[in-house]
Amino acid sequence: MRGKSADFEAGKIPVLMRLAHFRYIEEVAASIETGMNFASVVLIMFLMFFATGEVAGRYIFNQPIPGHVEITEQLMAAVVFLGIAYTQRVGGHIRMELFMMRVIKGRMYHFAECLTIFLSLVVYAVITIYSFKTAMHSLSVHDTTAYLYWPTWPSKLCISIGSFFLCVRFILQFFQHLCQALAGIEMKDLT
Numbered sequence: 616m617r618g619k620s621a622d623f624e625a626g627k628i629p630v631l632m633r634l635a636h637f638r639y640i641e642e643v644a645a646s647i648e649t650g651m652n653f654a655s656v657v658l659i660m661f662l663m664f665f666a667t668g669e670v671a672g673r674y675i676f677n678q679p680i681p682g683h684v685e686i687t688e689q690l691m692a693a694v695v696f697l698g699i700a701y702t703q704r705v706g707g708h709i710r711m712e713l714f715m716m717r718v719i720k721g722r723m724y725h726f727a728e729c730l731t732i733f734l735s736l737v738v739y740a741v742i743t744i745y746s747f748k749t750a751m752h753s754l755s756v757h758d759t760t761a762y763l764y765w766p767t768w769p770s771k772l773c774i775s776i777g778s779f780f781l782c783v784r785f786i787l788q789f790f791q792h793l794c795q796a797l798a799g800i801e802m803k804d805l806t
Contacts, residue, residue, distance in 0.1 A: 637790075644783055645704060651780065652701035658694045662687060682763040689760065692770040696777025700784045725796030729789055736785040739778050747775035 665686065673679040680686075702708055719727050750771035752758075758767045 637787075641787060644700075644780070644787060648701040648704055648780060648784065651697040651777065655694050655698035655701075658690050658697075662690055662694065682760070682765075685760040685763050685765065689765060689767065689770045693773040693777075696774045699777050700780040703781055703784045703788075722796045722799050725792040728792040729796060732785050732789045732792065736782055736789065739782050739785065743775050743778040743782055746771060746778060750775055 665680070665683070669680045669683045715724060715727060750768045753766070753768040753771055759765060760767060
């Protein structure tokens, strides 16, 4: 059975992952992404029980939970954006791979990945900046929800935090694919 050192010597570990500093950054980013994804899962479970309690309260006890729509709206931003970087890391986003995997091979595959990742990085960098500005504006003007008067800035800040870590993941993946494109290693050699 081959260990990591045998794979390392055989050249099967991606080029950039051979650098100790890059591996450390990758591991730190992965642990933060996993923690944020765990928080997202906990929020999903809370929303599931919350919705069950609201339905039971409404139809069984004739006492709906006040502000349930606002609470759900505020938590949905955290649910979506806290898990987005983790999903990118594990390749869970929906993407068109038929063309990428069958037509584009070798270095061109990695160059195409670099292009798509760079464009995604630009879009999410803009989302990160403007969602952070919106969160800070909401904090400064004490923006609240209409019914419960809960502050809206935490959910807006979750958007910028999740987008920021997605940008970090894009940067890591961009350099991984760029190094693979320059080294000329096939995709099958990376697994």
